[in-house]
Amino acid sequence: MFASPTTPRFRPRHIALAVALVCSPAAWAQTPSSLGEVSAQGQAAGGTSGSGLFVSAPAGTVQSIPKKQLDNVQLFNPTATQAQTEITAGQYQAMDPTESFTSALKVMPNVVVTSDGDSQNGDTVYINGFAQNLINWTLDGIPLNDNDSYAFYTNEFIPTRLISGTRYFPGAASAAIPGLAAFGGSVETYSLNPGPTPSLSLFGGVGSFGKRSYGLLANSGLLGANTGAPTALWFYANRNKLDGYYDNTPSDQRQYLFKSVTQLGNGALTLFYTQNNQNFNYYGGCTAANVAKFGDTCNVYTDAPIVNGKPNGLFTDYNSNTYQNWLTYAKYEGTFGNVTLSNQLYYYRGNGFGGGAYTNATYNLLQPNGVFGSVKAPAGGLFLSHSINDTRRIGNIFRLSMPLADTVKMEAGLWLNKNDTTHDQQFISSTTGQYLGSVYDEPVATKLYEPYVNFTFTPTQALTLQAGLKYLHVSRDFTNYAALAQKKPGQFSNTFSTTMPSLGVNYAVSKGINLYANVTRNTNPPQYNQYYIGTYNPDLAPQKATTYDAGVVYDFGMWSGALDLFRVNFDDYIQSYTYTPPGSTGSVTILANVGKAVNEGLAWQNNFTFNNNWSAYANLGLLNAQFTSAKLPMPFAPHSTVAAGLTYRTGPWKASLGLRHVSEAYWTDSKSPIDAHTTADASLGYTWKAGDTAGGLGFKQFSVKLNVRNLFNEQHVYKYKTGYPGSASNPLLYTSRPRSFYLGMEARF
DSSP, rough: OOOOSSOOOOOOHHHHHHHHHOOOOHHHHHHGGGGGOGGGGGGGGGGGSSSSSSSSOOOOBBOOOOOOHOOOOOOOOOOOOOOOEEHHHHHTSSSSSSSSSGGGEEEEEEEEEOOOGGGOOOOOEETTTTTTGGGGEEEEEOOOSSSTTTOTTTTSSOOOEEEEEEESSSOOOTTOOOSSSOTTOOEEEEHHHHOOOOOEEEEEEEETTTTEEEEEEOOOOOOTSSSSSSSEEEEEEEEEEETTTTTTEEEEEEEEEEEEEETTTTEEEEEEEEEEEEEEOTTTOHHHHHHHHHGGGOOSBBSEEEETEEEEEEEEGGOEEEEEEEEEEEEEEEEHHHHHEEEEEEEEEEEEEEEEEEEOSSSEETTTTTTTEEOOOHHHHHHHEEEEEEEEEEEEEEEEEEETTTEEEEEEEEEEEEEEEEEEEEEEEEOOOOOOOEEEEEEEEEEEEEEEEEEOOSSSSSSSEEEEEEEEEEEEEEEEEHHHHSSSEEEEEEEEEEEEEEEEEEEEETTEEEEEEEEEEEEEOOGGGGTTTSBOOOOOEEEEEEEEEEEEEEEEEEEEEEEEEEEEEEEEEEEEEEEEOTSSSSEEEEEEEEEEEEEEEEEEEEEESSSSEEEEEEEEEEEEEEETTTEEOOOOOEEEEEEEEEEEETTEEEEEEEEEEEEEESSSSSTTTEOOOOEEEEEEEEEEEEEEEHTTTOOSSEEEEEEESTOOOOOOOOOOOSOSSSSOOOOOEEOOOOOOOEEEEEEEO
16 A cells, blocks of 8 residues: 555656545655655554554544454554554444443443433543543544543543444553543544545434434535645535433534545645534433423423422423533644644533523522622512533644654653633522522633653664653632632632653563553642532642553454553542541541542453454453542442454444453442443344445445443442432442344445
8 A cells, every 4th residue: 555665756646535534644754755745644654553652543434444444442552662552433333323422431351331311411430440531632642631520421532333442441551642531541532534436425324212313424525626726525424313211311412523635735734523412301201201291301300390289390391401512623733854843723612501490599699790699589579590511722732753862762742721610609580581690600710731752763674662751730720609609719820830750661571472561650639629519628639640550462363362460559639538627626627638549450452363253352350449548439439341242344344242241349438339240242234335236225234233231231320329320219339231223324435
């Protein structure tokens, strides 16, 4: 696929872009930059990652994905200096397409993916015992964690059918990865590129619990072939609806995405946009009968607006939950001589809304005139509550890669980000719609800059050394207008800074066997909640951890895999701490850096390719994750996980079966167990291509696929003991949902 040294020095630009879109060779990694072959997102051919972190990502277009990625669920990077796995497009395409993309992680060792309901409404992910706010999430290189609380909502950003793959680091990884929360690892997901020929795909499906999905994916093919800016693009629109009978959580999700790649000179300009609009109904709120009665407004509150002649706060229409988010970026990257440059400007907007009603006669509110005091409910009406969480984020990521000598390569970059979030619980009159005041109104602004430098030294063909340093500087301003109106402390500012070094080594012992070792320091500043939990602690410092891992990557042809040993020493863990100050008779509760934790274990991953028809995987995780200072196990940190699966392909048929066992774990403490459980997922698909029946109907391709989750219908729920998260009759936390089906079809023209 790559040019030989005798290839003519220049090519027409439209040919170069078409080649890039088909096979995605990274110009700086594989061929002389003068050939002008440019790809988006620094994607390397064949779907394998190089030793550099900046220059590689899984390959693939909306029309073509390398066979190796489709035939395996995981691939291994033999030259990496830390634990690293590529979760392939094949793994994503084997899933129910309405699931959150994070469900693909559940086959990884020591990973728990669970949901209170359907994955469409979001998953909860734990890696090596760390919750998702302590895991670094990126999309096409952009950090996705909220900059104030480090929260991450898994159902917002990209559907599975548009993913080329994920680079998965189950530890702190490298200084070259931007982000704020990588204690549990980094999950770098990449979108597919446009394809070189025009196409239109229409798809839809139905599933258990009233699930319906339909949408389209339009690919332009190559446009402007004879211009100075040849371009290809795709557009995606989709709607997922779920009645959610088993968990009583209906939702309505609309997704819109766009991506274009334009060749400009020696580089490529990538434009990307994703929008997610989703309405949730309150948890535990809607049976099948209620869906038939109340329709899309069905939720936990199903009464009439007036009961016994009085306004009813439990009226269905008063209670709602909506979240919308947008992410867009413009990225230019290219190679100029021996230097590869990339600049990525992005903007994020997230707007959450929760609606409710209150029947109390009066409330203390921050009123429009700035006075905090008692406000009466409207005569003959009640207070409507609009709880708003509005986030605006703008940032830029600049990177460069260049050789310093024959054996030394340097990567450097700078991540800038400004985050503005407003939390505002507004009270509205149910009779006039007038704004009456706010229970709280709290804007928080966070600014950060994070430069990094990473060196790769290859003194011999067998030996690779990496050394990097990342510096983080964060400033945060928090205002509590309700407190200020009461003459209480309500304005706080903090600045945090820290350095994070990383060292790694990889040695090729022999053909097919590589050893590696890595040590990386990681940190994240306190969340903004430090300003309103207990007593403000001005000395609260960032949490820190040191990750050690060592292992082997092997490839014996039919059998490939990786074995990793890891330990994370978590220092300065932020915990609630109660003490009695000297000379005082009362106790004070503050957030303080008094906690310590350890996460250690083993992760063993294996792929087997028996022949052109059969392939398999088998993964084992062993974990000890403890809050050592509190003498408690970490939530959702089982001592062992086992995942195994089998894939069969013959002609137009493809079938897969995966099994997953998770040992006993805990929710909050050792008195709230989650049973050990084993689940199985399966899929069966058939594809007609042009030339057979599909061609006679005008299709380029037509496919049908059946997904079954929890094949054996093993159901477990959290054992209610501590009163949280629910009640004995409705424990609310499912470790595995009931058996469910999804039947999907797709036609490509």
